[in-house]
Amino acid sequence: MNIFPVFLGFLFISTFISPSLSKNCNPQDKKVLLKIKKALGNPYLLASWDPKTDCCDWYCLECHPDTHRVISLTLFSDDRLTGQIPSAVGDLPYLETLLFRHLPNLNGTIPPAIAKLKNLKTLRLSWTNLSGPVPEFLAQLKNLSYLDLSFNKLSGSIPSILSTLPNLDALHLDRNRLTGSIPESFGNFPSRSLYLFILSHNQLSGTIPASLANMDFNTIDLSRNMLQGDASVLFGSNKTTFSIDLSRNMFQFDLSKLQFPKSLASLDLNHNKITGSIPARLTELDLQFMNVSYNRLCGQIPVGGRLQTFDYSTYFHNRCLCGAPLESCK
Numbered sequence: 001m002n003i004f005p006v007f008l009g010f011l012f013i014s015t016f017i018s019p020s021l022s023k024n025c026n027p028q029d030k031k032v033l034l035k036i037k038k039a040l041g042n043p044y045l046l047a048s049w050d051p052k053t054d055c056c057d058w059y060c061l062e063c064h065p066d067t068h069r070v071i072s073l074t075l076f077s078d079d080r081l082t083g084q085i086p087s088a089v090g091d092l093p094y095l096e097t098l099l100f101r102h103l104p105n106l107n108g109t110i111p112p113a114i115a116k117l118k119n120l121k122t123l124r125l126s127w128t129n130l131s132g133p134v135p136e137f138l139a140q141l142k143n144l145s146y147l148d149l150s151f152n153k154l155s156g157s158i159p160s161i162l163s164t165l166p167n168l169d170a171l172h173l174d175r176n177r178l179t180g181s182i183p184e185s186f187g188n189f190p191s192r193s194l195y196l197f198i199l200s201h202n203q204l205s206g207t208i209p210a211s212l213a214n215m216d217f218n219t220i221d222l223s224r225n226m227l228q229g230d231a232s233v234l235f236g237s238n239k240t241t242f243s244i245d246l247s248r249n250m251f252q253f254d255l256s257k258l259q260f261p262k263s264l265a266s267l268d269l270n271h272n273k274i275t276g277s278i279p280a281r282l283t284e285l286d287l288q289f290m291n292v293s294y295n296r297l298c299g300q301i302p303v304g305g306r307l308q309t310f311d312y313s314t315y316f317h318n319r320c321l322c323g324a325p326l327e328s329c330k
């Protein structure tokens with residue numbers, strides 16, 4: 001049987017009739033969306049949110065193809081959007097993605113209503129004027145895999161309970177005003193691995209918890225904090241880490257004692273208090289980037305691998321490093 005004409009007929013009907021009848025849009029979701037629009041001061045970004053049309057056709061959101069419930073709300077790049085994150089976002093129960101990004105006039109704190117979004121997989125609130133803490137209630141979002149709260153004005157310490165998130169794969173808390181230390185519990189994420197572990201540009205202090213030896217991160221960025229002590233638990237030959245940036249902290253350990261993941265391609269340790277010498281093991285890695293400048297390293301730079309492909313600024317401002325690309329050893 002040829003169903004094509006039937007299909008075309010259906011397409012015709014749905015194209016011309018559905019918008020005015022709001023055939024797809026869930027009425028409850030629509031009510032909530034209009035509440036959100038109002039709470040944000042009817043910004044230009046949401047001009048397409050016309051109550052007379054099907055909400056599944058509105059910009060900045062996505063409906064599930066079968067259930068037509070709103071599964072994604074993504075608001076970004078609008079200077080004129082002002083106010084706080086409306087609590088009404090918690091009343092979109094099927095939301096899997098929530099994004100507020102590049103909204104300089106979005107302020108206030110992260111509302112507890114977000115904890116109601118049990119299906120949330122991606123939460124990105126970044127490049128805004130949000131302040132207050134990283135809330136503990138985020139740990140109730142058991143489906144969360146991507147948490148990005150970067151580039152805000154969040155303060156206080158990092159809640160240790162975040163390590164109970166069973167599906168977390170990416171944690172971006174960089175460029176805030178976070179204080180305190182990295183929680184001991186961060187060695188116990190159920191998955192034992194995160195793709196992204198980014199805490200850079202904060203005011204974190206203290207040492208790296210020994211428990212992090214259990215974790216395997218793909219990308220670690222702890223740069224520009226006030227962390228100190230030994231960071232060797234972040235390294236290890238049984239890890240599969242690709243990039244480690246510990247630059248501009250106060251780490252103090254012996255570089256020659258580290259074991260490196262074979263996968264390591266980028267290593268930035270500049271501006272710390274790292275001692276020892278550059279181990280020959282580094283010649284075995286396919287390093288694309290390295291910077292160990294401004295430390296307390298000594299001795300000859302091993303010859304081989306990619307170590308001589310980097311320029312002098314990878315190595316300068318150490319206690320007594322020598323050999324190519326620096327001056328030859330006496």
Ligand SMILES: *[C@@H]1O[C@H](CO)[C@@H](O)[C@H](O)[C@H]1NC(C)=O
Pocket residue numbers: 104105107128129
């Ligand atoms: C954030 O809020 C402060 C006042 O609280 C204001 O001075 C600043 O311009 C706002 N925007 C950005 C992008 O920081």
Ligand SMILES: *[C@@H]1O[C@H](CO)[C@@H](O)[C@H](O)[C@H]1NC(C)=O
Pocket residue numbers: 083107108109
């Ligand atoms: C948010 O910004 C508005 C306008 O600049 C200001 O009146 C309000 O006090 C701010 N609220 C918070 C919680 O910072």
Ligand SMILES: *[C@@H]1O[C@H](CO)[C@@H](O)[C@H](O)[C@H]1NC(C)=O
Pocket residue numbers: 096118119142143
């Ligand atoms: C969220 O998690 C619950 C329970 O863990 C599960 O039943 C549900 O299918 C998940 N939702 C999504 C969208 O993955």
Ligand SMILES: *[C@@H]1O[C@H](CO)[C@@H](O)[C@H](O)[C@H]1NC(C)=O
Pocket residue numbers: 213214215216236238239
């Ligand atoms: C790597 O080995 C160390 C000790 O040898 C162990 O404690 C840790 O759990 C291992 N980590 C991974 C990610 O396998």
Ligand SMILES: *[C@@H]1O[C@H](CO)[C@@H](O)[C@H](O)[C@H]1NC(C)=O
Pocket residue numbers: 270271290291292293294310311313314
């Ligand atoms: C290494 O870091 C120092 C300090 O930030 C910087 O001056 C230098 O240009 C960097 N070199 C490379 C190759 O990244």
